[in-house]
Every structure is written in C-alpha cells, then in structure tokens.
Amino acid sequence: MSQLPKPDTEQLRAKYPDVFARPASARLAMPAMIAAALAIFVFGLVDLDFSASKLISGVSQLGWITMMMIPPNPGSSFPLYMQALGETLSIALLGTTLAAILALPVSLLAARNIIPSNLIRFPVRRFLDSIRGVDTLIWALVWINVVGLGPFAGVLAIMVSDFGAFGKLFSEAIEGADRKQVEGIRASGGSVLHEIRFGLLPQVLPVIAGQVLYFIESNTRSATIIGIVGAGGIGLQLAEQIRVLEWQKVSFLILMILIAVAAIDFISSKLRFAIIGQRAVA
Numbered sequence: 001m002s003q004l005p006k007p008d009t010e011q012l013r014a015k016y017p018d019v020f021a022r023p024a025s026a027r028l029a030m031p032a033m034i035a036a037a038l039a040i041f042v043f044g045l046v047d048l049d050f051s052a053s054k055l056i057s058g059v060s061q062l063g064w065i066t067m068m069m070i071p072p073n074p075g076s077s078f079p080l081y082m083q084a085l086g087e088t089l090s091i092a093l094l095g096t097t098l099a100a101i102l103a104l105p106v107s108l109l110a111a112r113n114i115i116p117s118n119l120i121r122f123p124v125r126r127f128l129d130s131i132r133g134v135d136t137l138i139w140a141l142v143w144i145n146v147v148g149l150g151p152f153a154g155v156l157a158i159m160v161s162d163f164g165a166f167g168k169l170f171s172e173a174i175e176g177a178d179r180k181q182v183e184g185i186r187a188s189g190g191s192v193l194h195e196i197r198f199g200l201l202p203q204v205l206p207v208i209a210g211q212v213l214y215f216i217e218s219n220t221r222s223a224t225i226i227g228i229v230g231a232g233g234i235g236l237q238l239a240e241q242i243r244v245l246e247w248q249k250v251s252f253l254i255l256m257i258l259i260a261v262a263a264i265d266f267i268s269s270k271l272r273f274a275i276i277g278q279r280a281v282a
Helices: 009-015 024-047 052-068 078-110 118-132 136-147 151-175 179-187 192-231 234-243 247-276
Strands: none
Touching (some): 078 118, 078 192, 078 234, 179 192, 192 234, 234 247
C-alpha cells in the first residue's frame, strides 16, 4: 500500500499563521476556565459542608426506608387518597387553563409583530418576566396567607406562575408565525383584528394547545409540591404520612402520583397529535 505524503509543516504554518501562532491568552483561556470551574466546585463542597461519610450513611438510611415502603399499603385511607388525587388534578387543570386564558391576550401585547412600539411591549415583557421569576412554591405561600389553606390557594399559585410563562411562550409563537397569511388578509381589506383572528391565531393555536397540555402534565407534579405547604391535594396527605413515618402509605401515595402523571402524559400526547396531526417520520 502506498503511504500518504507527509504534510509540509512550514507551508501549513505560512498558510494558516493564526492556527500555529495562537497568542498566549487564547492558549491559556480553556485551561484557565477549567481550573476556575474546578476551584468553584471544590469551594462549593467545602462551603456546603460536604461529607462522604454523611453521604454513605444517608444512602444506607435511604435503603432502610425503601425497605419499609414495601409493600405499598393505603390501609383504610384509599377513598381519602383518591379524593386528594382528584383535588390535585383539578388544581393543575384549573390553574393551567385560567393561566392560558388570561395570558393569550397579554401575549399579543408582548409580540413584536403585533405591537411594534417598544413603549408598550417592553413593560409588558418585563411584567411577565417578573411574574415568571417567582417560583410556584413561593406563590403558593403568598396565596395561602391571602386566601387561607386549601386548593383555592393552589389554583391561584399555578395560575399566576403559569401566566408569566405562557405570556412569554405565546408571544414567541406569535412572533414566529408566517407573515404571508397576514399580508394576504390585509391585501383583501381586512382589519387588524381580522389579521389576528384569521391570519395569526390559526397558525399558533396548535402550538399553544401543545404547550398548555404539557404544562397540565407538569403542573400535576407542581400541585403535589405546593400541597405539602398547605395548598391541598395529595401533597398534603403525602407530607402528613411522612411526618408520622407511615412509609407504606407514603409509597402508595407516590405510586398513585406516578400512575396519574403517566396517564396524563399518555392522554396529552394523544390530544396533541389530534390537534397538530400525526407527522410522518421520514
């Protein structure tokens, strides 16, 4: 077999001087970044009092708790748990739906192709950012102090939190819509409302529907978490059973949550395909 000719190093150096004569700052940038990341990582371990012995003992304790969870057993509380699960699903569904309904008109004000003026669009976007920047759990604690304990506070927490997220996502979907349909309606004498109704919304509604369905699935887990702080639902029952060390009931509640999330994921995927249509895989 014939061997490949050896490259002419001097010719390559002359042709690509930037590759062979990189400045020292460029050569040291990557090692410096790696060293800085390692230093921050080590400092975090020390500052957070990381202990390998605590981790090992914690893993063994986790294994012992897992053994006590088997087999899952609701005892005589199964009807109560089913009611609590239904309450959690209702919190997620109602909160997400209200957030989507309220966010859709606001998202029009945050879209560049609807509101060209930055004087209106900028404060609307910053308003949505400020709401989205607060976690659902924090909103739950706020609403519990406003309206009291119970699922109503959970609905309000999810609604407010998702309002900011939906406003951003919906506005981005509207900005990414094809302008040709809008221009066709404008050329035929349609008003601005006609452009939005018949030109933009038919394009973005399938995307919006898919996002809402995903958030319903995600908020089922969020509704469980905020239930732990007193917003009702199955999270409240889960926190109570952990507090009294009823591990078999805890495992049963976790199993109920997993089954509910899996069922919602299956149903939402079917609904998404029904809305956007089955895509053929090339």
